[in-house]
Amino acid sequence: MRKSVSRRCSRASCTSAAIKTLTYIYSDSTAVLGPLSTYAEPHNYDLCAAHSERLTVPVGWNVIKEEIIDHNTGPSDEDLMAIANAVREVANTDIGNKSMQPELGRRGHLRVLPSN
Structure with missing residues (x-):
């Protein structure tokens, strides 16, 4: 162990x-x-x-x-839904932003974007 x-x-x-x-x-x-x-x-x-x-x-x-007020209980259903909605909103925003800016190239975690 x-x-x-x-x-x-x-x-x-x-x-x-x-x-x-x-x-x-x-x-x-x-x-x-x-x-x-x-x-x-x-x-x-x-x-x-x-x-x-x-x-x-x-x-x-x-x-x-x-x-955390009470260490014996986990997050409430309302807390979990709020987190899920926030993650969903960020994911939708990221998808929308990616489609508006075309990538010219990618190397690992770096991206090349066209200059304006």
Whole structure:
């Protein structure tokens, strides 16, 4: 059986245990700070209590802080539907944006778009 290892804060030289996960949504200029994610993701940042409380974002950005009040219950049906609708809306927006800008080439995760 594999022993669970707690994750550490992503901030440089911080050795505290992570309790929250920070995700940036660059297209919406939004930072989302929520409960510690189940798995470490390369584009997310795990933060300790001190760093999550002192979070600052660039001027003009929005911050969404998700707090779990009761750790014994999961998200409500209403919460799950709201998340599903938000994901669906973003997916539809991405599909619409891709059809309006033709790609000239692609290399890995990079795309070449025509200049205007």
